[in-house]
Amino acid sequence: xxxxxxxxxxxxxxxxxxxxxxxxxxxxxxxxxxxxxxxxxxxxxxxxxxxxxxxxxxxxxxxxxxxxxxxxxxxxxxxxxxxxxxxxxxxxxxxxxxxxxxxxxxxxxxxxxxxxxxxxxxxxxxxxxxxxxxxxxxxxxxxxxxxxxxxxxxxxxxxxxxxxxxxxxxxxxxxxxxxxxxxxxxxxxxxxxxxxxxxxxxxxxxxxxxxxxxxxxxxxxxxxxxxxxxxxxxxxxxxxxxxxxxxxxxxxxxxxxxxxxxxxxxxxxxxxxxxxxxxxxxxxxxxxxxxxxxxxxxxxxxxxxxxxxxxxxxxxxxxxxxxxxxxxxxxxxxxxxxxxxxxxxxxxxxxxxxxxxxxxxxxxxxxxxxxxxxxxxxxxxxxxxxxxxxxxxxxxxxxxxxxxxxxxxxxxxxxxxxxxxxxxxxxxxxxxxxxxxxxxxxxxxxxxxxxxxxxxxxxxxxxxxxxxxxxxxxxxxxxxxxxxxxxxxxxxxxxxxxxxxxxxxxxxxx
Amino acid sequence: xxxxxxxxxxxxxxxxxxxxxxxxxxxxxxxxxxxxxxxxxxxxxxxxxxxxxxxxxxxxxxxxxxxxxxxxxxxxxxxxxxxxxxxxxxxxxxxxxxxxxxxxxxxxxxxxxxxxxxxxxxxxxxxxxxxxxxxxxxxxxxxxxxxxxxxxxxxxxxxxxxxxxxxxxxxxxxxxxxxxxxxxxxxxxxxxxxxxxxxxxxxxxxxxxxxxxxxxxxxxxxxxxxxxxxxxxxxxxxxxxxxxxxxxxxxxxxxxxxxxxxxxxxxxxxxxxxxxxxxxxxxxxxxxxxxxxxxxxxxxxxxxxxxxxxxxxxxxxxxxxxxxxxxxxxxxxxxxxxxxxxxxxxxxxxxxxxxxxxxxxxxxxxxxxxxx
Numbered sequence: 001x002x003x004x005x006x007x008x009x010x011x012x013x014x015x016x017x018x019x020x021x022x023x024x025x026x027x028x029x030x031x032x033x034x035x036x037x038x039x040x041x042x043x044x045x046x047x048x049x050x051x052x053x054x055x056x057x058x059x060x061x062x063x064x065x066x067x068x069x070x071x072x073x074x075x076x077x078x079x080x081x082x083x084x085x086x087x088x089x090x091x092x093x094x095x096x097x098x099x100x101x102x103x104x105x106x107x108x109x110x111x112x113x114x115x116x117x118x119x120x121x122x123x124x125x126x127x128x129x130x131x132x133x134x135x136x137x138x139x140x141x142x143x144x145x146x147x148x149x150x151x152x153x154x155x156x157x158x159x160x161x162x163x164x165x166x167x168x169x170x171x172x173x174x175x176x177x178x179x180x181x182x183x184x185x186x187x188x189x190x191x192x193x194x195x196x197x198x199x200x201x202x203x204x205x206x207x208x209x210x211x212x213x214x215x216x217x218x219x220x221x222x223x224x225x226x227x228x229x230x231x232x233x234x235x236x237x238x239x240x241x242x243x244x245x246x247x248x249x250x251x252x253x254x255x256x257x258x259x260x261x262x263x264x265x266x267x268x269x270x271x272x273x274x275x276x277x278x279x280x281x282x283x284x285x286x287x288x289x290x291x292x293x294x295x296x297x298x299x300x301x302x303x304x305x306x307x308x309x310x311x312x313x314x315x316x317x318x319x320x321x322x323x324x325x326x327x328x329x330x331x332x333x334x335x336x337x338x339x340x341x342x343x344x345x346x347x348x349x350x351x352x353x354x355x356x357x358x359x360x361x362x363x364x365x366x367x368x369x370x371x372x373x374x375x376x377x378x379x380x381x382x383x384x385x386x387x388x389x390x391x392x393x394x395x396x397x398x399x400x401x402x403x404x405x406x407x408x409x410x411x412x413x414x415x416x417x418x419x420x421x422x423x424x425x426x427x428x429x430x431x432x433x434x435x436x437x438x439x440x441x442x443x444x445x446x447x448x449x450x451x452x453x454x455x456x457x458x459x460x461x462x463x464x465x466x467x468x469x470x471x472x473x474x475x476x477x478x479x480x481x482x483x484x485x486x487x488x489x490x491x492x493x494x495x496x497x498x499x500x501x502x503x504x505x506x507x508x509x510x
Numbered sequence: 511x512x513x514x515x516x517x518x519x520x521x522x523x524x525x526x527x528x529x530x531x532x533x534x535x536x537x538x539x540x541x542x543x544x545x546x547x548x549x550x551x552x553x554x555x556x557x558x559x560x561x562x563x564x565x566x567x568x569x570x571x572x573x574x575x576x577x578x579x580x581x582x583x584x585x586x587x588x589x590x591x592x593x594x595x596x597x598x599x600x601x602x603x604x605x606x607x608x609x610x611x612x613x614x615x616x617x618x619x620x621x622x623x624x625x626x627x628x629x630x631x632x633x634x635x636x637x638x639x640x641x642x643x644x645x646x647x648x649x650x651x652x653x654x655x656x657x658x659x660x661x662x663x664x665x666x667x668x669x670x671x672x673x674x675x676x677x678x679x680x681x682x683x684x685x686x687x688x689x690x691x692x693x694x695x696x697x698x699x700x701x702x703x704x705x706x707x708x709x710x711x712x713x714x715x716x717x718x719x720x721x722x723x724x725x726x727x728x729x730x731x732x733x734x735x736x737x738x739x740x741x742x743x744x745x746x747x748x749x750x751x752x753x754x755x756x757x758x759x760x761x762x763x764x765x766x767x768x769x770x771x772x773x774x775x776x777x778x779x780x781x782x783x784x785x786x787x788x789x790x791x792x793x794x795x796x797x798x799x800x801x802x803x804x805x806x807x808x809x810x811x812x813x814x815x816x817x818x819x820x821x822x823x824x825x826x827x828x829x830x831x832x833x834x835x836x837x838x839x840x841x842x843x844x845x846x847x848x849x850x851x852x853x854x855x856x857x858x859x860x861x862x863x864x865x866x867x868x869x870x871x872x873x874x875x876x877x878x879x880x881x882x
Binding site: 305307326327328330331332337339344345346347348349350351355359360362363367368372373374 | 738744753
């Protein structure tokens with residue numbers, strides 16, 4: 001029997017990095033094959049080579065036993081490979097059908113667009129694979145889950161029989177994830193071959209037949225999913241034993257430090273994204289905000305940190321009204337912020353680590369004299385200490401430019417700065433996104449240590465696992481409002497998922 | 511192997527350094543300029559003789575020395591350097607100040623007004639005129655800064671517009687001054703002039719004047735603000751990443767307004783120095799002097815650093831002073847503009863060098879991988 005996909009000895013280098021080093025991937029027809037690895041392990045590169053977005057430096061690709069040269073995505077489409085990207089490539093003000101036919105629009109012999117014909121075909125496909133979408137709806141009006149179905153339909157419309165899913169669950173609620181898993185099973189039953197790029201072990205156990213593991217660009221092995229445990233997969237991925245649950249001491253909860261009362265915040269276009277939201281954070285606890293991306297988390301953090309004006313409501317920090325305070329006033333009152341977008345808000349990448357560590361208090365003693373003269377040596381001295389203390393891997397010590405650090409080390413610089421400033425309240429957004437397992441463990445432990453020192457921490461994350469593990473109290477946000485607040489062990493992941501989708505739990509103190 | 515590696519990292523480091531790239535780019539500009547001169551059938555050696563003479567005062571053809579050329583080169587450099595700082599200061603805060611010309615014109619205009627109408631008290635007179643020039647320059651730049659910071663008005667558009675406002679406003683004002691004709695006003699009183707008798711003596715009657723001292727002070731001030739003060743720290747952070755600066759509590763709006771005002775003060779100072787140092791009468795401008803625009807190129811070549819911009823300004827002053835000498839040697843003076851233009855083009859190609867290195871690294875890596 002021929003494999004559906006054979007990628008043999010694939011090597012691909014980028015300046016300074018070997019993204020794929022002699023990697024082999026063999027996928028049988030009609031199987032769901034998971035491609036597992038940490039961020040930066042080379043999964044996406046490998047699939048981009050298969051899809052024709054990159055060309056390999058060496059290696060062979062065979063599709064159904066035939067050697068092919070996939071020099072661009074058009075070739076990939078021709079030989080029946082489709083890809084569902086992590087970040088959807090959809091035109092928002094086009095209808096579902098228009099998006100699906102984009103690039104291969106059906107025309108009659110006068111060159112006129114025959115959209116009705118296309119709509120019929122889309123409807124038929126969506127019927128066949130039970131991919132519920134309205135062919136005439138505008139993409140901007142449908143849910144993220146439906147948008148993903150549009151992406152899947154796009155590949156089916158192009159007669160793909162090999163479909164690559166790139167981190168498909170990152171943007172979905174737990175319920176939508178269940179639906180997606182159903183869809184993937186159905187696609188397999190209809191004879192499609194599926195490659196699933198992911199770093200989530202649970203999903204692999206749920207849907208995949210076999211799994212290929214990559215680590216730092218190298219092929220580690222291929223296993224039958226049924227034969228291995230999640231623990232085993234994790235060890236293959238990371239290369240050492242991994243702890244899943246974080247041990248934490250019981251919270252020692254004190255007074256309210258951050259009090260958010262009836263807060264409303266608008267986004268850049270003037271729409272209210274946070275509506276009438278209230279939550280209190282006490283000394284010595286971590287309050288988690290669970291929710292699907294785009295439900296007002298970003299605007300909540302902007303409103304709290306001062307990056308966006310507050311439309312209505314009050315924010316109290318240690319009893320001070322900071323609703324309309326400047327960002328610097330908030331920082332001076334003890335508000336720390338580990339921002340969601342670390343490149344954009346967290347670091348000046350052309351500054352060395354030392355200056356990034358002093359970014360919030362450079363104008364104060366000991367860095368600045370009374371007359372505004374800076375002591376760069378003192379900055380470097382302090383930064384060197386933080387580098388040791390937080391295990392930041394930097395080639396040239398405090399003088400290393402922040403932009404030249406890896407993502408995990410950049411995040412460590414930010415965490416080090418915020419913790420070093422010893423704020424009373426720490427706003428933490430997506431602290432582990434895009435980091436490798438080692439850095440994730442480290443940063444989670446640091447956050448817990450801050451809690452144990454008696455800081456009040458508000459954690460926003462789209463990783464439900466992270467929220468469930470770290471937080472003492474969990475607040476679920478949907479459409480800009482808190483749907484329910486629960487203590488850590490009083491709620492299950494499923495219930496949180498239901499609330500993330502907008503429904504309230506009976507008896508919840510919403 | 512390791513020896514080759516360290517050698518290679520040296521060239522990599524050299525080409526990675528902005529200063530080295532600027533020198534390389536200047537050399538390239540001259541090289542292409544030399545080829546062009548040969549192509550039109552002139553002897554490029556004459557071009558270098560003219561430049562040598564403007565630089566050292568030494569005439570190779572007849573072996574005579576005239577220090578006056580040195581003085582003139584330095585004097586020509588002053589406005590280039592200051593206008594370079596005008597561009598560079600704003601650039602360090604992330605702004606593109608095309609308004610150096612307008613700020614320069616306004617500074618010149620106010621210096622002329624005070625020069626003709628101010629109190630005729632020795633020293634005080636010209637000091638007052640120079641301070642006036644800096645204040646109006648700061649105002650002219652500050653308007654742009656406030657518009658940008660508060661209302662997100664693109665500084666590129668507003669500075670270009672204000673250049674024209676400055677030009678015609680300057681004409682209106684200067685035409686009201688004593689003894690104004692369509693192109694000049696009456697002569698200044700002696701007390702308004704920046705001339706320095708010591709400089710005149712040692713440089714054989716060149717125009718070199720007190721403006722040179724002011725320029726040196728400006729270099730120090732520029733370096734000091736940028737590298738040593740917390741104002742400079744905030745400006746640099748704003749320039750590199752405005753959002754991160756804002757998120758860290760740096761008052762970005764204030765930073766932007768202040769940086770444009772200081773940038774304008776530099777250009778205004780240039781205008782004041784040219785008005786009272788290089789002329790004995792006020793000018794009614796009919797066109798722009800282009801120092802402000804050339805300042806953009808000067809700052810680009812100088813990488814927006816204090817010393818780099820100063821050196822680049824000297825280069826531009828040198829080329830300007832050698833123009834007349836070139837014409838005397840049958841070299842079209844336009845070649846200096848061509849060289850300046852080429853230098854800017856090559857500076858813009860800096861990223862090409864980066865791309866070349868990325869490509870070379872990649873090939874190297876591939877070789878290592880395949881060898882394994």
